[in-house]
Amino acid sequence: MNVVEMRGICKSFGLVNANVDVDLDIAKGEILSLLGENGAGKTTLMNVLYGLLEPDAGTIWINGRQERILSPLTATALGISMVHQHFMLVNTLTVAENVVLGYEPRKGAFFDRARAFEEVGRLSEEYGLRVDPHAEVSTLPVGMKQRVEILKALYRKSDILILDEPTAVLTPGEADDLFEVLRQFKQSGKAIILITHKLKETMQAADRITILRQGRVVRTMPRVEADVDQLAEMMVGRRIVFSIGRKEMPKGLPVLMSIRHATLKREGVAKLKDINIDVHGGEILGIAGVDGNGQTELAEVLTGLQRLNEGAIYINGAPVKAPTPAKMLELKVGHIPEDRTTRGVIRNFSVSQNLILGYQRSARFSGRLQLKKRAVDAFAKNTAEKFDIRCGSIDDPLSSLSGGNQQKVVIGRVMSEDPRIVIAAQPTRGVDIGAVEYIHERIVELRDAGKAILLISADLDEVIKLADRISVIYDGRIVSDDEAKNYDERRLGALMTGQADESRREADR
């Protein structure tokens, strides 16, 4: 029996039709993947189901009864829970307190704390969601925080679980664990809706797949009938090329950027430990690693945002004295920041204002005091066209653009300034599959033009696909440095989690 049936759901915001006549079913003990690009209407549909939005038309049936879901409270009462992309947790409370929040066990008029710990402990045991009920949430890594969110759903005895892009914040290992947990849920008869735009995890976890494009259902199909190419095409509406052609580069191009004996301490904790890296022209050096092993700090050091405690950066063989962001930009080190929203763009600036950020001092855009408005506008128009940035006008606020297009603004900005070296950190995080393809092509294009590129990414597929050489970072150290073709996913995975390098040991023998 279907536990959820949504029929003819329509929802529009102003002139944008987010959902048009959408049908969706899910059965007990099933994982349904709701697949679509950003802006395809996945989240809108789920917000309708979770009572955050009221549909303009359509009906919802839960366990065979038609329901009007007016608020998340109604949804919770009907056994529906949603794990949002951004966690809704109180950082200063413990895990157990967060889980029971709003539905606390009571002893008389008082909060029964002991029972809360006990029940949460039991739940986490039962479903293999290992997390210490006594830990304060602020001390947990993101993967654990997500478990707390899932425990919340379990504690509320939800049978229908909606997960919005759950793997966006997880490492590959954590994602595997999550899917293992989801499989258990399935066996215990829960229905799971997985919102995602990642094909791989859809193929890995789902029983059935519903594909949305521009607010409409393209198709619903069992996973066994699906293949990746076909799914991508349905999602984007055109064929996607997954492999990338690249030029063979001559050997022995000069080293454009290096870092020697780099050590960085923050609040007494060593974040980077004696790191040595060389990046040659015409080369993409991939830095692979689980988030939080020093990648962020490495990127910030190389772009002048943080100052090393020991060691130095060399550009074209010359050491950089007192690096600052302005200086590194002057030295033609382009920067694609890992977190677009905090470092990459200014949401309330227009597209054109964002396109010159970092280069506003260059003579092209600025006189002694005044910005050259005409030059800026001409440049912005040109760049928006060249980099396929889809916006109404270059004067629109950046926040009106989709994530992929915002990232194109960042990339267009860096590439138009003819950089010698590019630090690309998580260049495709939170970006549609179509835009991913585009961004990858641009990065390879830079490489083919002889630029040095340092690609820092938590996405192993991306590193393997793009890099010529891969260095693995673990706990602030480079633990391996080799030609990309000598790695496979297993070796990388082992290195990233700090296990000894098997292949090297074999070679040594």
Add this chain to the structure above:
Amino acid sequence: MKDLFTRAWKKSKGFILQSGALFSIAAFVFSLIVSAAIMLLSGFDPLQGYSALLSGAFGSWDNVATTLGTATPLIFAGLSVSIGKRAGFFNIGVEGQLLSGALAAAVAGAYLKGLPAFIHIPLCFAIAWIVGGLIGVLSVKLKQFMKVSELIITVMLNYVITYLVDILVSEFFLNPGYVVRTPDIQASAALAPLVPLSRLNTGIFVALAGTVLLYWIYRRTRFGYEILAVGLNRRAAETGGIAVNTKVSIAMFISGGLAAMGGAVESMGVHGYYIANMVSGYGYDGLTIAIMGGGNPIGCVMASVIFGALRAGSSNMNRTTNIPGEFITILQALVILFVSAPLLIRYFKDKLTRTKSSGSEAA
């Protein structure tokens, strides 16, 4: 006639909606309505009150002069808050900066002798600006090094400055006599009145020049671009090679300087000396004015004139009716409440844009 109106609306619609002017106006109208309700409940006649207010503010040329004269320091205060806010620094220290400027200008005006007016006046302004500007920079540095919220720093600095100024006046710059004030400024430092025996003086032109200056900075200059970047997203600005702390310091040098100018024109144009409490409350009004003006310099001027009118009109209301002048304070508080109630404003914005778009579809 109606056609003319719709055409004018169409032309200015974009500007009004974008600049948020409409919402400030709406907020002001709401405040008037709610204050009227409160007056009614308290047994007063709001029509009588408002007409007394209006005639007190604009009823004669003298009254208009008082309104504009009162608006002059308020313009400076509003501009001061506006540029700080743009750089992401909420400057509640305007009150103290204003005060310091008033004293600095009064002292420079009184003790520097034998200078021609065309040197003496700018020199007084410059000294006031530097004193106020340095206080602004000091608040930034304190925030930077002590990692304390700027709200606390600037509010506390207001107290420090208030009492420091009192000490300076009574210990070093006291005019002999019964009143605690500084000596009269030299004639060469006086700003000429525009209407005889009124508050309105040539200082208003300086205020308007300041408005134009800020407008130019915001709209055209790289510095304006950079401080806005800092104000909107500090970390992105830093990544874009902007020396964040330097820019905020410069912005606050301008902010503190502008505030001090507001005090200077009072000393040099209205009183001719410094006396305690002569500018009290102007700085805090500046906060409301900047919010009401939506951070736009021209909006600040308009809001200042409204506030000047309220101040000027309230004494007339006090004199000619039995309505207490405190109603003006209620009105001002309501303005703050409505202007800073974003939900309310979004509601009206949605409503307005929706009716507009459906209207154009129908046509």
